[in-house]
Amino acid sequence: MAGWTDIMVRDRRRLILPAVVVIVLLVGLVLSVDRVMYARALAQEKEVARDDAAILAAGLRSELDKVSLLPITLAGDLQVRELLEGDTSQTRQLDTRLENLARQSGAAAIYVMDKNGLTLAASNWKQPASFVGSNYAFRRYFRQALNAGTSTEFALGTVSRRPGLYIAHRAGSAASPQGVVAVKIEFDALEASWRKTTDGVYVTDGTGVVLLATDAGWRFRLTGEGVARARGAVQDEQRFGLARLEPLAIMRVRGAGERATVEAPLFDTLQPISPDGWILHLLVDPGPRAAAAVASGRLAVALALASTIALAFALFFVRRRRQALQEEMVAQRTRTLRDQLSQANRLATLGQISAGVGHEIGQPVAAMRVFAENGEKLIARGRAEEASANFREIVGLADRLGLITGELRRFSRRQPGPRRLVRIGEIVDGALLLLRDRIVSMDVALQMPSADDLDIAVAAEHVRLEQVLVNLLQNALDAVGEAGAVTIEVIRNENDIRVRLCDSGPGIGAHEVAQLFQPFATTKPDGLGLGLVISRDIMRDLGGDLVFEPDAKQTCFTMIIPRTK
Known part of the structure; x- marks a missing residue:
């Protein structure tokens, strides 16, 4: 019996060392x-935070x-200048115009102040808190605009x-401001x-003050170097309603119901925003993703050690299934972000061309007034036939205004609409209607395609083709x-219709060609680098493509649209 006991003890000792080694290897x-x-x-x-921050920044730029x-x-x-020169006969009419402009543009208030800061007309003239009669000479944006011509300031009303953000511009010259x-x-x-997408977004100005935030408690707090910078209590009291701005303290940012088992540092992703050195901060808590990744890794190790060949096959199937679900989630998120980017691109484009469109609208409005005044005088003199001709001109100009405003509404629509048969000419006419003033002024x-080419119909979404x-x-x-030259031509192929746009510009360098369709790659100082990316994405979603075609004399891009079957 003693011999068997010794053998068992020796066997047990031999197993201890391998067991310890296996445990150490498993832990390692x-x-x-x-x-x-x-x-x-x-x-x-x-990486995801960088993309999300760029999209949020594009949306904020669009609002501005x-x-x-x-x-x-x-x-x-003219009406504003006459008011500032002392003519108050049309003040109520100007108030109404400003009210309509504020409603259409989404502005909180639009108002006109004389050179002493007294508000003479305002969009909120009918409201109890009307600005009319208030003096804002103490505001920094008023003083800067009067001296420098333009100014912006974020402040508490x-x-x-x-x-809100106040954007101001001087009326009159620097020598004689009105x-x-x-x-x-x-x-x-x-x-x-x-707030619907994340809990951790805020925007700071150039001095480190939080201006916008998903959490109202963060607003008007100090961040970064702004904490140590000396500030004026009187100015802060006027702008923010607080004589002392406290530092911003954020411990964690996490959605309701989420709990991470892995502590990870918050990511602060920055995106610069104009004007005045604004910076958008996107705070992301990587703890849940890190915890899920660590848990997935441990599960994979456990399954790999415990499984047989059959279990390994099952593990492969589970992983493939998980990957498919993740890809579907990513694809859904990508579709949503793509729609948001496309809408932001359309709104940014409208912001860029709004001055030209305003000129296009202003000319018919001015002409309508002249025809109406002349028609009134002709009727008074008994010349009804000539007055009728004036009124027909007014009808034509009204139709012109309706065409322009209808195009603007359609172009800015969030949901482009279903596919339908649309003529190439409709697409070209709509784009030129929005850009006509810029083309003429430059x-x-x-050079346009022939009438037969413009009459070709394709099955597509009007607004999305027009956006491209x-x-x-x-x-x-x-x-x-x-004084440059731009050519639009239509090429008919057996399987597709190609709309080719060429310009006589300086061309695109080899380095820029390699990055043409990469997100956020741009040669423009104020460009976002998403226009071509979004345009190609739209064309591919419609079953076609957008390609760059090198040419020795011109820079050419071609929209490839599938033929109607």
Whole structure:
């Protein structure tokens, strides 16, 4: 019995060392897998955060672009100048115009101040908190606009106590200023849309003050170097309603119901925004993704060690299934983001061309007034036939206005609409209607396709094709400059119709060609680098493509549209 006991003890001792080695190897393997999965999860989260921040920044730029030209345009308006020169006979009419403009553009308020800061007309003239009669000479945006010509300032409303961005422009010359036109933008709707997708977005100005945020408690807090910078209590009290701005302290940002088992540092992804050095911050908590990645890695190790060949096959199937679900989720998210980017691109384009479209609308309106006044005089003199001719001219001009505004509404529509048979001519006419003023003002020679080519019909979405053509025309006009040449031609093939747009600009270098269709690659100082990417994505979604065709004499892009079967 003693011999058997000794043998069992020796066998047990022989097993201890291998068991310890196996345990150490398993622990080392698990720790290694944890580190790899953790690092990969963080890298993926950073990449997604960068893309999301760029999209949010594009949406904010779009909101700013929608009204940025209003103060400039109104500063040169005849009715505004007459009011500032002392003619108050049309004040109520101007109030009504400003009210309509504010409703159409989404601005919180549009108002006109004399050179002493007294508000003479405002879009909120009928409201209890009307700006009319208030003096805003103490505002920094008023003083800067009066001296420098233009200014922007984010501040708390003195009457409404609602925060917003004030964009101001001087009326009159620097030597003889007449007053200031200002527009206030509020961002409640934008902040609400941010809160639907994430809990951690805020925007700071050049001094580190939080201006916009998904969490109202973060607003008017100090970040970064702004904490140590000396500030004026009186100025802060006027702008933000607080004599002392406290530092921003954010511990974690996490959605409701989420709980991470892995602690990871918050990612602060930055995107610069104009004006005045604004920066959009997107805070992302990578903890849940890191925890899921670590858990997945440990599960994979356990299954790999415990499985047979059959179990390995089952593991392969499970992984493939998980990958398919993830790809479907990514694809759904990509579709949503693509639609948002496409809409942001359309709104940004409208912001860029709004001055030209305003000129297109302003001419018929001015002509209608002249015809109406002449018609009234002719009727008074008994010359009814001549007056009738004037009124027919007014009807024609009204039709022209309807055509322009209808095109603007269709182009800015969030949902482009179903596919239908659409003539190439409709697409070309719509794009030229939006860009006509810019083409004429630049004296660009535009060569059009023949009438037969324009009459070709394709099955597509009108607005999306028009968006692509507007993007290409915008790029061509930027390239050719004054007195350049742009050619639009239609090429018929057996399986497709090709709309080719060429310009006489300086061309595209070899390095730029390699990056043409890469996101955020642009040669324009204020470009986002998404126009061509979105355009090609639209064409491929319609079953076609957008390609760059090198040419020794011209820069050419071709829209490939499948033929109607």
